[in-house]
Amino acid sequence: MTQIRIPATYMRGGTSKGVFFRLDDLPEAARVPGPARDALLLRVIGSPDPYQKQIDGMGGATSSTSKTVILSKSERPGHDVDYLFGQVSIDTPFVDWSGNCGNLSAAVGPFAIASGLVDPERLPRDGIAEVRIWQANIGKTIVGHVPMRDGEVQETGDFALDGVTFPAAEVAVDFMDPADGEGAMFPTGSVVDELEVPGVGTLRATLIDAGIPTVFVEAEALGYIGTEKQETINGDPEALVRLEAIRTQGALRMGLITRPEEAAQRQHTPKVAFVAPPSDYVASSGKTVAADEIDLLVRAMSMGKLHHAMMGTAAVAIASAAAVPGTLVNLAAGGGERTSVCFGHPSGTLRVGAEASNSGCGWTALKATMSRSARVLMEGWVRVPKDSF
Known part of the structure; x- marks a missing residue:
């Protein structure tokens, strides 16, 4: 059985790493939610692995490095890109779609720009590009503030982030109305x-x-x-x-x-x-x-x-x-x-x-803001056996 290759980018976002895909680049069976998509991402990352090392995949055997992202151009008004995050289990055949990854959120804007998912007319040649992201897992808006230089994403810089060895360019991220549903922060109604x-x-x-x-x-x-x-x-x-x-x-x-x-x-x-x-x-x-x-x-x-x-x-x-x-x-x-x-x-x-x-x-969360950094580590194709999904 031959292997197939799928365009992908390996990126660091904050203190996490993950494999990023454009939705349209995935095999047709994996372009919709379901067993085929989960099986593909598990094989890409190298799970399930009873040794918990993910040697035969792109994962790094920690929750911070066993991650996948799927992006597509957004048809939602006021948004540039739809962002779907999959947390891949290391030792069980399971992809968790129940939440977001805040660290990799910082890499979504840079990847979206570099992949042509953001209207070029909205991008400054130099300065800060505002990328409007729809977080599909939780149904929330995130705004990434991505530095640009000479018409490209600026990745290098002197912003230091504890947990990341080398400095890089700062990416500010706004999480709009971050509470679930209509904004109630405390599901029980109590703060304690x-x-x-x-x-x-x-x-x-x-x-x-x-x-x-x-x-x-x-x-x-x-x-x-x-x-x-x-x-x-x-x-x-x-x-x-x-x-x-x-x-x-x-x-x-x-x-x-x-x-x-x-x-x-x-x-x-x-x-x-x-x-x-x-x-x-x-x-x-x-x-x-x-x-x-x-x-x-x-x-x-x-x-x-x-x-x-x-x-x-x-x-x-x-x-x-x-x-x-x-x-x-x-x-x-x-x-x-x-x-x-x-x-x-x-x-x-x-x-x-x-x-x-x-x-x-009750209390309502309006916005939360933090600064992270992001960088492309590798780009090209990932390969998986043709019968793995």
């Missing part, structure tokens, strides 16, 4: 809930749907201090079981699943994260982060493992929760009203901003 978790106990939790559904709990309640590194959590099987139990109960309370067993088929959402007040720590790069440089500490789980930095969509959730007085995120940051927050994660720090309002019918 009592969450009963079998085998763990009753925990205070902030359950928020902004950027991505997220369950925030207090680090202290789990026996942590908030400065934990990847190996501390990921090397502790019992800790992973407890955190997954918290995620499952949070998903039930948020109405994302109806039975605990369904959590296994919804690995990408919700996220679970634990927060703590600021303290000094040493990041994974060896850099010292001082308590007075940050507002709070956050550690977040992604696909069952502690993330090496911070997922972009979780950063939106952090910013949105920090903007609402009384949430666990807000309280860890010192309380009060705020429109931005700088938090410490395993790789360093990140500043994000958000606007929220309370109309009397």
